[in-house]
Amino acid sequence: YFHFKPAYWGWILVIIGRKFGIAFTALMFNRNPAFQLSVALLVMFVAYALQVRHVPFMSPSERGAVLLDHRMKAASGDPIHASLKDSLARAEDRNKRAPRKV
Incomplete structure (x- = not known):
């Protein structure tokens, strides 16, 4: 897989929440391994269900279809996609190399 689709730019928060949930489970329920396992499985199941x-x-x-959809939404004035388009254009400008002098 590649990075997230443009509509899911905040999905990294779900991933961080999953990691926090597993770490919290490991630290707080260390006296009862069976309960620790069940809570960790619950956290992973919820994260999996959300992802599916x-x-x-x-x-x-999906890359071509997602890029086409992004371009259409940016052209129609969607604020998130317009912002993404601007930041992508700035990143491309920064990454362009100056012509080499021989």
Whole structure:
């Protein structure tokens, strides 16, 4: 998978929340391993269910369709996609190399 689809730019918060939930479970329930295991499985199951329902990652086969959808939404004035378009253009300008002098 690649990075997230443009509509799921905040999905990293779900990943951080999952990691926090597992770390919290490991630290707070260390006296009862069976309960610790059950809570950790619950955290992982909820994270998995959210990921399956929302499908936030962009696969290589979806890349063209996602980019086309992004360009159409940016052209129609969607604020999130317009902001993403501007930040992508700035990043591309920064990454362009100056012509080499031979």
